[in-house]
Amino acid sequence: MNAEQLHTPCYVIDRDRLEENLKVLRGVMDRTGCRILLAQKAFSCYAVYPLISQYLCGATASGLFEARLCHEEMPGRENHIFSPAFREEDMPEILSICDHIVFNSIRQLELFGARAKEAGLQVGLRINPQISTQPPEHAIYDPCAKGSRLGVTLDEFRDGMGQNP
Numbered sequence: 001m002n003a004e005q006l007h008t009p010c011y012v013i014d015r016d017r018l019e020e021n022l023k024v025l026r027g028v029m030d031r032t033g034c035r036i037l038l039a040q041k042a043f044s045c046y047a048v049y050p051l052i053s054q055y056l057c058g059a060t061a062s063g064l065f066e067a068r069l070c071h072e073e074m075p076g077r078e079n080h081i082f083s084p085a086f087r088e089e090d091m092p093e094i095l096s097i098c099d100h101i102v103f104n105s106i107r108q109l110e111l112f113g114a115r116a117k118e119a120g121l122q123v124g125l126r127i128n129p130q131i132s133t134q135p136p137e138h139a140i141y142d143p144c145a146k147g148s149r150l151g152v153t154l155d156e157f158r159d160g161m162g163q164n165p
Contacts, residue, residue: 127157
């Protein structure tokens with residue numbers, strides 16, 4: 001098929017170039033021992049997940065539907081999930097299909113952490129370092145902007161761990 005035959009809008013992926021890039025990432029993992037995951041929010045073209053899963057360790061999900069997509073399209077690969085808010089009714093499935101869960105608050109950790117550990121998941125807590133690297137005009141996209149509710153601040157962490165007077 002040539003470009004004139006394509007109906008728009010459409011996405012065109014050069015499989016050979018994608019595989020070249022995946023080989024570079026695989027090389028990084030081999031040389032360093034790190035694990036690289038597909039960020040589904042940035043690239044959720046599941047038609048190439050079988051190819052991607054040959055090179056990367058798995059994927060990150062920002063909610064149940066992305067986690068389900070990874071589970072279905074990258075079987076046997078790591079499935080990491082983070083969400084600013086988790087719903088109780090989604091937890092049974094999340095706990096059965098994910099390997100790693102990152103909570104956004106001490107409250108989430110209190111509500112779901114023990115169950116996640118019992119289900120065999122690795123558990124994390126998102127930390128908000130409160131140090132912005134963005135110009136002020138990008139504050140709406142900045143997870144460290146004043147008033148952000150993404151992640152736990154140092155004071156919240158200390159309060160949650162009982163370390164503040």
